[in-house]
Amino acid sequence: MTPSADNGKARTRPAVLDDVAELAGVSAMTVSRALNAPDRVRPETRARVMAAVNELGYRPNPAARQLVTGRSGVLGVVSFDTTLYGPASTLYAIEQAARQNDYVVNIASLGALNRRSIAEGVERLHAQSVDGIVVLAPHESAADGLRHLSSGLPLVAVDAGDDIPVPVVMVDQRGGAVRATRHLLSLGHETVWHLSGPPDWIDARGRVEGWRSVLEAEGRPVPEVAAGDWSAHSGYRLGRRLAEDPSVTAVFAANDQMTLGVLRALREAGRRVPEDVSVVGFDDVPEAAYFWPPLTTVRQDFGEVGRHAFRLLIDRIQGAEEGGPRIVEPELVVRESSGPAPH
Amino acid sequence: MTPSADNGKARTRPAVLDDVAELAGVSAMTVSRALNAPDRVRPETRARVMAAVNELGYRPNPAARQLVTGRSGVLGVVSFDTTLYGPASTLYAIEQAARQNDYVVNIASLGALNRRSIAEGVERLHAQSVDGIVVLAPHESAADGLRHLSSGLPLVAVDAGDDIPVPVVMVDQRGGAVRATRHLLSLGHETVWHLSGPPDWIDARGRVEGWRSVLEAEGRPVPEVAAGDWSAHSGYRLGRRLAEDPSVTAVFAANDQMTLGVLRALREAGRRVPEDVSVVGFDDVPEAAYFWPPLTTVRQDFGEVGRHAFRLLIDRIQGAEEGGPRIVEPELVVRESSGPAPH
DNA sequence: GCTCCGATTGTTAGCGCTACCAGCAGGCGC
DNA sequence: GCGCCTGCTGGTAGCGCTAACAATCGGAGC
Numbered sequence: 167m168t169p170s171a172d173n174g175k176a177r178t179r180p181a182v183l184d185d186v187a188e189l190a191g192v193s194a195m196t197v198s199r200a201l202n203a204p205d206r207v208r209p210e211t212r213a214r215v216m217a218a219v220n221e222l223g224y225r226p227n228p229a230a231r232q233l234v235t236g237r238s239g240v241l242g243v244v245s246f247d248t249t250l251y252g253p254a255s256t257l258y259a260i261e262q263a264a265r266q267n268d269y270v271v272n273i274a275s276l277g278a279l280n281r282r283s284i285a286e287g288v289e290r291l292h293a294q295s296v297d298g299i300v301v302l303a304p305h306e307s308a309a310d311g312l313r314h315l316s317s318g319l320p321l322v323a324v325d326a327g328d329d330i331p332v333p334v335v336m337v338d339q340r341g342g343a344v345r346a347t348r349h350l351l352s353l354g355h356e357t358v359w360h361l362s363g364p365p366d367w368i369d370a371r372g373r374v375e376g377w378r379s380v381l382e383a384e385g386r387p388v389p390e391v392a393a394g395d396w397s398a399h400s401g402y403r404l405g406r407r408l409a410e411d412p413s414v415t416a417v418f419a420a421n422d423q424m425t426l427g428v429l430r431a432l433r434e435a436g437r438r439v440p441e442d443v444s445v446v447g448f449d450d451v452p453e454a455a456y457f458w459p460p461l462t463t464v465r466q467d468f469g470e471v472g473r474h475a476f477r478l479l480i481d482r483i484q485g486a487e488e489g490g491p492r493i494v495e496p497e498l499v500v501r502e503s504s505g506p507a508p509h
Numbered sequence: 510m511t512p513s514a515d516n517g518k519a520r521t522r523p524a525v526l527d528d529v530a531e532l533a534g535v536s537a538m539t540v541s542r543a544l545n546a547p548d549r550v551r552p553e554t555r556a557r558v559m560a561a562v563n564e565l566g567y568r569p570n571p572a573a574r575q576l577v578t579g580r581s582g583v584l585g586v587v588s589f590d591t592t593l594y595g596p597a598s599t600l601y602a603i604e605q606a607a608r609q610n611d612y613v614v615n616i617a618s619l620g621a622l623n624r625r626s627i628a629e630g631v632e633r634l635h636a637q638s639v640d641g642i643v644v645l646a647p648h649e650s651a652a653d654g655l656r657h658l659s660s661g662l663p664l665v666a667v668d669a670g671d672d673i674p675v676p677v678v679m680v681d682q683r684g685g686a687v688r689a690t691r692h693l694l695s696l697g698h699e700t701v702w703h704l705s706g707p708p709d710w711i712d713a714r715g716r717v718e719g720w721r722s723v724l725e726a727e728g729r730p731v732p733e734v735a736a737g738d739w740s741a742h743s744g745y746r747l748g749r750r751l752a753e754d755p756s757v758t759a760v761f762a763a764n765d766q767m768t769l770g771v772l773r774a775l776r777e778a779g780r781r782v783p784e785d786v787s788v789v790g791f792d793d794v795p796e797a798a799y800f801w802p803p804l805t806t807v808r809q810d811f812g813e814v815g816r817h818a819f820r821l822l823i824d825r826i827q828g829a830e831e832g833g834p835r836i837v838e839p840e841l842v843v844r845e846s847s848g849p850a851p852h
Numbered sequence: 853g854c855t856c857c858g859a860t861t862g863t864t865a866g867c868g869c870t871a872c873c874a875g876c877a878g879g880c881g882c
Numbered sequence: 883g884c885g886c887c888t889g890c891t892g893g894t895a896g897c898g899c900t901a902a903c904a905a906t907c908g909g910a911g912c
Contacts (some may be wrong), residue, residue: 168635182898193862198900208860226591228638229575230898233867238572240615240637247601254597258590261618272583272615275604294583295571296612398799426799433801456741456769458776525868536892541870551890573868576897 181222188309190218232295239494241269241479242291244284245274245302249450250396251366251466253302256324259472260300267480274294276303279366284311291321292317298479301326306366322475327368334481334491335474339369342378342464345470346418346446349462349498353444353509355416359388361404362393363420373420373448392422401427409435415443415507422454422463429457429503440505450499460501470494524565533561544569552601552611575638584612584822587627587633587644589619592793593739595811596645599667603643604813610823615639619646619690627654635660641822643759644669649709663825665818670711677834682712685807685839686719687759689789692841693803696787697850698759700729704747705736706763708796716763716791737767745768752778757784758850765790765797765806772800772846783848795840813837 178297187194188406191212200207200215201277207215232238241264245253257273264271266373272294274287284303288311291299300309304325312323320334321326328334350358360377374391381388394400395438401424408414409432419425425447429439437443439459450465474492482488530537535554543550544557550558561567571749575581584607588596599618607614615637617630624839627650634642640663647668655666655673664675671677703720706713717734735750737743738798744767752775753758762768768790772782782787782802790797793808817835825831 180676184898194898195863195900196861202900206860212859225636227576227898228636229572229581230867231900233570233576233869233898234570234900236867248604249590249594249597251592254592258618259591261591261616262620265617265620265633269618270615270633271746272613274613275601277605277608290608290613293568293571374719398796402799406882423799426796430799430801430803447900453741453766453769453796456745458773460773464626465622525869527868537868538870538893539891542891549890556891570868573897574870576899577870578866579897703878 170454172409179223180218181324182227183224185222186215188217189222190215193459196491198332203252211465231308232452232486236293237289238297239269240272240296241476242288242294242296242299244273244274244276244287244291244299246305246308248273251449252466255468256472256475257303259260259469260476261472263473263476267476268436269297271482279303279305280307281314283304284308285315286316288315288319288321292319292377293478298322298483300324300404300475300479301332302475305369306368308367320479322479324471324475325369328491333488335471335494336491337369337471337496338467339496340376340379340467342437342448343373343418344380345496346448346464347377347479350418350444351384351386353416353504355444356507357381357389358416358418359389359408359414360391361401361417361419362391362423363396363410363424365393365486370420373390377418381466381509394427396421396423397431397501398423398427401425401433403427405429405431406435408432409443411439416445416504417443418446418448420448422449422451422457422461424501425461429461439503442508444504446504448496454499457503459503462504463499465497465499467494469497513697518732524567525570526567529558529567530563531578532565533557535685547561552657554593566620579676579839581624581638581640582612582821583615583618583637583639585631585637585639585642586645587617587619587630587634587642588647589622589651591616592615592620594811594812595793598811599645599815599818602812603819604815606769606816606819610819610825612640622646622648623650623734624657627651628658629683631658631660631662631664635662640678641665641826643667643818643822644675645818647711649711652711663822665822665825667814668712670672671834676821676831678757678814678821678837679834680814680837681711682715682839683719683722684807686716686761686840687723688719688841689791689807692843693759693761693787693847694727694729694760695787696722696847698787699850700724701735701759701761702732702733702757703736704751704760704767706767708736713763720761737763737770739766741766741770741773745774746770748772748774749778752780752786759847760786761789761791763791765792765794765800765804768804768806768846769800776803782846785851787850789847797842800845801847802846803828805844806842807849808840810837810839 187197197215212422221376238252244417275289276283299321301323309327309330316376322333323332347358362374392404446461447461450463454461454463526537530540540558545553603613617633618731619626619630642664642665652670666675666677690701704812704831705717735747748771790804793806797804797806
């Protein structure tokens with residue numbers, strides 16, 4: 167696969183275009199064309215050039231190319247904590263799509279979440295002259311930062327709210343929460359408690375809204391929301407409070423990690439799931455099916471999110487007009503953590 | 510933070526060095542120095558240059574710089590499935606370290622694991638002229654690929670075995686497994702069953718070896734190893750078989766996801782953890798403390814792995830001699846899934 | 853036979869930056 | 883006063899590539 171780099175001669179420096187040209191007996195320009203516009207050179211010439219390229223192990227120098235073309239073939243992704251399942255999966259999908267289209271991706275993870283850090287992340291990538299940027303930070307401050315950013319660089323945001331001046335890909339968090347909540351009500355629960363994510367996260371907000379809207383539409387009591395931080399620990403902490411309240415029969419938590427904490431809290435309090443309390447999560451992490459009991463949850467297709475983001479960005483780079491937001495619909499996955507209301 | 514890009518004048522093209530030089534009334538060379546070697550220009554001159562830089566919103570063109578210096582300031586990370594907790598965490602740590610040292614990171618995730626795909630990943634990054642590469646693929650084929658790769662580019666591998674010609678950072682998988690196994694034996698279990706990862710993964714192998722070595726040293730029976738694929742599903746599938754065998758009282762699984770599957774399988778078979786069966790995992794994912802019961806597991810410090818890898822790579826780029834492998838010791842975290850043997 | 857055309861290849865210039873070598877002050881020793 | 887060194891600044895060249903134009907060639911058309 168890789169051209170053999172050592173063909174006898176002691177290689178002093180990597181081969182450049184002129185070396186290839188000389189070996190092939192053509193001009194540098196012809197080599198360049200053979201590589202970039204193969205149908206503009208005679209097939210026979212092209213073959214000679216290719217042979218020389220292989221023999222010398224020639225690799226085009228992207229810096230030189232970029233200097234003259236103005237394009238780098240690099241996309242940037244700004245993200246908060248790529249350790250989390252959602253960002254990691256989306257990033258992965260973007261990277262896969264990029265690879266298939268001969269782009270390469272550069273990442274800038276954020277140490278903190280505020281307007282300034284988003285700007286810094288974008289700036290850091292901009293300074294590397296990426297061709298475009300995907301912002302993967304569904305946080306209020308990101309939306310805020312984006313609103314005040316006019317870098318002139320193609321930019322796409324994921325789950326960043328709809329009042330920002332860049333194209334967005336969004337998961338319909340609201341819709342997902344609606345489905346989860348309706349599911350629980352349909353099982354006969356009088357109402358549903360919600361453990362939310364941090365309130366300054368856009369997606370956490372969407373889930374609260376969806377949940378609340380269903381309860382209100384159905385005229386059910388709307389319990390107070392308790393906010394966690396996405397972690398299992400926070401789910402556990404908040405879950406212990408819920409577990410003490412016997413009127414709680416249905417809980418919708420903002421993600422699967424928090425839900426795991428809730429499950430443990432309920433179990434420790436001696437409340438059975440789903441016999442006494444039904445529980446629904448959000449995300450459908452790969453482990454959710456192996457929680458105890460297997461978790462009813464709302465699946466987000468992060469792969470699709472990533473692919474949409476990539477597509478949108480490429481369109482943007484190629485100068486297409488900005489379309490409306492791309493919406494990805496999440497899907498309720500019913501397993502065994504939700505069941506009929508007691509009695 | 511970001512220089513204001515629009516100062517009245519219609520910006521036709523981004524400012525370049527000469528624009529700054531002209532505005533500051535100095536030569537381009539002086540501007541370059543003011544930016545790259547501040548102590549080689551008079552402070553007063555530097556201030557004038559900086560003012561011009563800000564006024565014009567000047568950004569150095571990295572391609573031009575790279576073309577002449579030969580360095581890009583970009584590091585590459587080749588990884589398999591950055592969605593998994595281990596690679597994602599390591600990548601994150603590398604990225605953080607890189608950021609603090611003014612490097613940027615480029616990722617190449619692999620669609621498959623074989624010698625060729627590793628070579629392709631490395632090649633893809635090489636073609637982008639990164640300054641160095643971290644290979645994050647603790648797989649036999651990666652080691653194999655690395656052995657046959659002589660790209661002349663600084664390269665560091667993580668958990669890639671010790672018989673490869675590049676510097677490595679390794680977690681002492683063997684040591685971790687030894688600790689887990691000893692822990693179980695010390696609780697009075699006669700022997701320990703092991704559910705391994707895929708046998709062609711280097712780290713899976715190390716864990717098998719550590720486990721086996723303890724049993725052999727203690728003269729205990731060595732049960733047959735069943736291999737999973739790291740997933741909770743595979744843990745579940747293999748766990749069901751173990752659950753049927755009443756002689757099984759202690760299980761060490763190759764990672765926490767698989768362990769989750771085992772826990773579910775045991776529960777479904779009516780076997781209590783830890784009263785009937787003790788279970789120990791590996792990794793200590795953030796959720797492990799919220800499994801049911803909270804999981805005894807072996808913690809790997811992926812952050813440290815990432816930082817070591819970065820350091821090693823930088824040293825390599827700066828021409829330091831290749832030292833021995835950096836070893837990271839994992840640590841046993843005892844929670845509630847392990848307990849005294851029955852009777 | 854001559855012009856003209858398209859297909860193919862070559863030449864020139866320059867992208868934006870920094871290495872390298874000068875130049876040019878001012879201050880020091882003698 | 884002269885050479886010399888130190889501290890700062892400038893000029894020139896060139897990194898490796900491709901855009902734009904120029905040149906060349908064989909044959910089609912008349």
